[in-house]
Amino acid sequence: NAGVTQTPKFQVLKTGQSMTLQCAQDMNHNSMYWYRQDPGMGLRLIYYSASEGTTDKGEVPNGYNVSRLNKREFSLRLESAAPSQTSVYFCASKMDRGNSPLHFGNGTRLTVT
């Protein structure tokens, strides 16, 4: 019963490098989300996908792109990493757009030097 799986768990990048964070869920959820978590700031929404085939910007989308590859997978890409993108990134999913609970992956800790 995997739930939401994120890869990698840890990553160190140099400024200007690119990478893609992968996320997959096996709960047949329609909606998927990418958050970043920074100390003292709670979670901030980067991008979300309300349903397969759609993506929308969240609160802090600059410097990121996303792809909803299919119903299961939602990836986050950093085209040119910056030190300000050092954070813990969480993928989450839920059944639909309403008040159903969010299910989170275990996070990716990214450091940009």
Place this chain on the structure above:
Amino acid sequence: GDSVTQMEGPVTLSEEAFLTINCTYTATGYPSLFWYVQYPGEGLQLLLKATKADDKGSNKGFEATYRKETTSFHLEKGSVQVSDSAVYFCALSKTDSNYQLIWGAGTKLIIKP
């Protein structure tokens, strides 16, 4: 705009002590309110929720009551255990914002044996 304010941590208690973590919100209309918990090294998971005024959410011995008159949703537990050590996040969502969650900054709880 809408916001959630939580008491700053860390909160340090002895085992079997009574716990209160304060959460207040600012929002127009009638938001739904949530508590999520993040155990070390893991993603967040829903602890409890309340969708209308005077509702009480409860789970695993934790309770919170939706108080519209004081715009609060304080988390309580009568007797905490070492295993309750975690970061607790209060959040709200509204129908007119596509149920996007607005998060508090989180409160770290440390329980000493």
